[in-house]
Amino acid sequence: xxxxxxxxxxxxxxxNVNDPEINDxxxxxxxWKGIPLHEPIADVERNEFERWVDIYxxxxxxxx
Numbered sequence: 001x002x003x004x005x006x007x008x009x010x011x012x013x014x015x016n017v018n019d020p021e022i023n024d025x026x027x028x029x030x031x032w033k034g035i036p037l038h039e040p041i042a043d044v045e046r047n048e049f050e051r052w053v054d055i056y057x058x059x060x061x062x063x064x
Contacts, residue, residue: 014050015049026049
């Protein structure tokens with residue numbers, strides 16, 4: 001699987017949470033953190049989410 005990581009957008013984030021695969025991970029992350037789906041996450045949580053996705057995608061890549 002090729003990485004979904006791209007150049008950072010204007011906000012500095014590399015993953016688009018509207019991408020179906022990333023959105024699934026985003027919802028799982030919010031559930032894990034106890035953040036309601038209708039609430040946005042803070043910058044600190046978004047950075048943690050991005051690191052979490054990096055690790056998740058690396059593990060998936062090595063499993064293939």
